Amino acid sequence: AQSVTQLDSQVPVFEEAPVELRCNYSSSVSVYLFWYVQYPNQGLQLLLKYLSGSTLVKGINGFEAEFNKSQTSFHLRKPSVHISDTAEYFCAASGTGNQFYFGTGTSLTVIP
Amino acid sequence: GAGVSQSPSNKVTEKGKDVELRCDPISGHTALYWYRQSLGQGLEFLIYFQGNSAPDKSGLPSDRFSAERTGESVSTLTIQRTQQEDSAVYLCASSLTPGTSGRGNIQYFGAGTRLSVL
Numbered sequence: 001a002q003s004v005t006q007l008d009s010q011v012p013v014f015e016e017a018p019v020e021l022r023c024n025y026s027s028s029v030s031v032y033l034f035w036y037v038q039y040p041n042q043g044l045q046l047l048l049k050y051l052s053g054s055t056l057v058k059g060i061n062g063f064e065a066e067f068n069k070s071q072t073s074f075h076l077r078k079p080s081v082h083i084s085d086t087a088e089y090f091c092a093a094s095g096t097g098n099q100f101y102f103g104t105g106t107s108l109t110v111i112p
Numbered sequence: 113g114a115g116v117s118q119s120p121s122n123k124v125t126e127k128g129k130d131v132e133l134r135c136d137p138i139s140g141h142t143a144l145y146w147y148r149q150s151l152g153q154g155l156e157f158l159i160y161f162q163g164n165s166a167p168d169k170s171g172l173p174s175d176r177f178s179a180e181r182t183g184e185s186v187s188t189l190t191i192q193r194t195q196q197e198d199s200a201v202y203l204c205a206s207s208l209t210p211g212t213s214g215r216g217n218i219q220y221f222g223a224g225t226r227l228s229v230l
Contacts, residue, residue, distance in 0.1 A: 032214045036221075043116070043203055043221035044155075051214030090154065094217040098143065098162060098210045104154040 004093050006103035013081055014111050021076040021106045023091030033074040034092040035065055038105075044090060050074065061085065086110045114138075116222035118204050124228045125194055133189045133225045137206030144187050145219060146179055147203040155203065161187060162209065194229045201226050 007022040025031065032051050036044040048059025055067040065076045074091060091103040117136040125131050137144050146158040157171040161181040172178070176194075181187035191198055205219040 032217045034218070041223075041226075043118075043223040044205075044219075046218065046220070049214075049218060051217075094210070096211060096217075098160050098168060100145070100157070100217070100219060102155040 004091050004101045004103040006089075006091050006106050008106050009104065010107045010109070012109045012111055015083055016080050018079050019077065019081050019085075019108065021089050021091075021108065023074045023076065023103060025072055025074065025091075025093040025101075032094045033065075033067060034094070035059065035063070035074075035076050036090045036092060037061075038088040038090065040087075047076070047089070081108075081110050083110050083112060116204055116206050116220055118202075118222035118225050120225060121223065122226045122228075124230065126230055127196060128193055130190065130192045131194055131227065133191075133202050133204075133227070135187045135189070135204030135206075135222060137184070137187070137204070138220055140184075140208070141206035141220075142184050142209045143207045143216070144181055145205040145207075146187070146189050147205065148173075148200045149203055149224070150200045158189070158202075191227075194227075196229050199227055199229045 003026050005024045013019045034049045035047040037047045038044050047063055048057050048065055050057050050067045058064045063078050065074055067074055086109050089106045094100045119134045142163045144161040147155040149155050159179045160168040176192045179189045201224040203221055203224045205221045207219045208216040210216045
């Protein structure tokens with residue numbers, strides 16, 4: 001079975017500090033990995049994706065993530081956060097079929 | 113359209129009434145998903161449509177929930193005899209056909225319908 005674990009439910013961080021949101025997945029088959037961001041009262045917006053190729057993927061708003069197959073991780077990072085990054089972040093994984101697995105989300109709060 | 117459109121954005125109803133939620137997917141997207149997001153929770157898969165194939169209904173929580181989609185067009189999610197525990201945000205997503213390239217596995221979400229059952 002495939003599942004996604006987001007290790008931190010809440011992450012407070014000061015403005016302009018770096019941040020890492022952790023995500024681990026379990027799967028024995030080919031996998032596609034995603035990070036979505038959800039701002040208050042909005043739907044989910046794709047932040048970045050890993051489909052194949054380079055294990056370091058860059059997304060919108062200065063975020064990046066690294067696919068680590070040996071550690072089955074796909075942690076999201078940003079070197080310097082802004083107040084506007086305050087949101088809920090969801091890690092997700094998919095195989096080649098229609099099954100799509102979401103983590104429970106990490107609430108990022110950027111403190112001025 | 114440019115993105116996934118859901119209506120209404122907010123719906124308040126009384127316990128026991130039926131509600132219908134609508135989703136307009138991105139044009140050309142063959143796959144459509146419905147999810148439920150309860151307050152402070154992650155996403156709960158409800159149902160998946162792929163073209164004209166039989167839908168995957170494995171996530172529907174009870175027989176009060178049903179959904180329809182004609183071809184690759186609009187989908188409606190119907191909740192009959194609503195209960196207070198049905199209060200949540202209902203999200204719709206669409207994608208190209210999921211497969212081995214990965215691009216069909218990228219889901220694009222609507223803004224959701226916030227359902228409140230009084």
